Amino acid sequence: MEAGMVTPAPALVRFSGIQKTYDGEHLVVKNLDLEIRKGEFVTLLGPSGSGKTTTLMMLAGFEVPTHGEIYLAERPIKNVPPHKRDIGMVFQNYALFPHLTIAENIAFPLSVRNTTKAEAQERVSAALRMIKMETLAHRRPGQLSGGQQQRVALARALVFNPQLVLMDEPLGALDKRLREQMQLEIKQLHETMGITVVYVTHDQSEALTMSDRIAVFNDGIVQQIDRPDALYEHPVNSFVAHFIGENNVLAGTVETIEKDYCRVTLAGGGAVTARAVNVSGAGASTSLSVRPERIAIIPDGTSSEGPNRLPAKVQNTIYLGDHALAVLDVVGNGEFMVKLQPGAHDEKRHGNLKPGESVFITFRPEDCLALDPV
Numbered sequence: 001m002e003a004g005m006v007t008p009a010p011a012l013v014r015f016s017g018i019q020k021t022y023d024g025e026h027l028v029v030k031n032l033d034l035e036i037r038k039g040e041f042v043t044l045l046g047p048s049g050s051g052k053t054t055t056l057m058m059l060a061g062f063e064v065p066t067h068g069e070i071y072l073a074e075r076p077i078k079n080v081p082p083h084k085r086d087i088g089m090v091f092q093n094y095a096l097f098p099h100l101t102i103a104e105n106i107a108f109p110l111s112v113r114n115t116t117k118a119e120a121q122e123r124v125s126a127a128l129r130m131i132k133m134e135t136l137a138h139r140r141p142g143q144l145s146g147g148q149q150q151r152v153a154l155a156r157a158l159v160f161n162p163q164l165v166l167m168d169e170p171l172g173a174l175d176k177r178l179r180e181q182m183q184l185e186i187k188q189l190h191e192t193m194g195i196t197v198v199y200v201t202h203d204q205s206e207a208l209t210m211s212d213r214i215a216v217f218n219d220g221i222v223q224q225i226d227r228p229d230a231l232y233e234h235p236v237n238s239f240v241a242h243f244i245g246e247n248n249v250l251a252g253t254v255e256t257i258e259k260d261y262c263r264v265t266l267a268g269g270g271a272v273t274a275r276a277v278n279v280s281g282a283g284a285s286t287s288l289s290v291r292p293e294r295i296a297i298i299p300d301g302t303s304s305e306g307p308n309r310l311p312a313k314v315q316n317t318i319y320l321g322d323h324a325l326a327v328l329d330v331v332g333n334g335e336f337m338v339k340l341q342p343g344a345h346d347e348k349r350h351g352n353l354k355p356g357e358s359v360f361i362t363f364r365p366e367d368c369l370a371l372d373p374v
Contacts (some may be wrong), residue, residue, distance in 0.1 A: 012163065013035065014071040016068055017032075017109055018070065019065065020063065030221050035054075040213065045202070046215060046217030046218055056168055059166060073163065087163075087164045088165040099140070102138070102140070103128065105156055109157075117264060120151045146178070147174060150182060158193070163196065164196050167186075169201055169202075173237055187210050208228040213225065218243075221286075223236070232245050233369070235289065241369065248295075250268075250290070251285070254276075261275055268333070269331050274368040277369065286371065287372065294367035299359070300358045300360065307365055309362045312328040312330045313329045315327040315355060356370075
């Protein structure tokens with residue numbers, strides 16, 4: 001091995017040819033092959049019904065695959081009951097025992113594993129320190145806030161040092177500010193403890209914030225698994241481009257392809273040059289993907305060079321504090337978004353964009369992705 005190269009961590013979890021059906025006809029999960037390395041934080045992301053939660057439940061042992069095998073540390077676990085898989089679990093509804101104290105809730109996984117009383121006390125004390133709730137040990141769940149209950153559920157999942165922790169929409173019941181705070185706390189725990197986490201959410205911003213890698217699910221299939229920045233910058237298809245971050249779509253037809261780029265005639269008029277990412281050839285329909293922050297607005301009558309220049313009409317502007325969005329009508333797409341950077345939405349820089357005003361937009365060919373038609 002060359003100097004400076006890092007050996008990737010071994011796979012802790014491996015899904016091999018996994019299929020799942022409930023009615024014998026429709027596959028909820030289709031031919032899943034997925035590896036999760038030791039110490040990784042992997043998020044299963046997708047809309048409702050995409051198969052992400054079913055995948056997590058099969059890994060936890062609450063669902064059984066119809067076909068295929070799941071391996072944990074190279075041990076097949078399809079027929080191993082949940083309590084013997086050495087997996088911690090955190091649910092959205094916390095699943096705390098209301099009649100037990102916080103300390104007793106945290107200690108519960110130790111009691112079913114026959115841990116000695118002295119060791120259990122030591123581990124519970126350490127877990128309470130970890131979540132900064134030592135003074136609340138004797139309270140019951142009903143006396144805690146939602147964020148505090150979620151911390152207790154997290155401590156209970158970690159107290160027996162599992163080799164894997166599964167989290168199913170754990171922050172879904174919290175308000176925005178608390179959810180963002182908990183995201184950082186969970187990520188910090190992951191990094192300091194070196195635990196392996198498989199996390200399920202439908203919230204793409206949450207996935208981008210927390211994950212080492214994200215598996216994007218749709219219709220029972222992993223569309224793409226990659227680092228958050230790679231998913232955002234290099235989506236492999238229109239679904240991923242639209243699901244991850246803000247995205248503008250323009251429909252068109254591929255006219256010519258040359259090396260990595262293609263010339264596309266737009267359905268609403270005009271033509272642009274784009275990166276040929278997922279197109280089947282000249283004459284094929286395509287959907288163009290352009291991120292709002294990669295677009296510049298040029299006032300009407302201003303000269304501009306560049307291959308991608310399109311007429312647009314201002315629909316509205318939306319002030320969002322740290323930035324503003326211009327909503328435009330661009331060749332038939334009346335919800336085309338352009339992100340105006342801080343300071344760029346003042347009157348001097350953008351001529352105080354008014355509804356109905358005619359402008360032009362421009363963007364670089366490398367920032368425009370030609371993908372499969374929506």
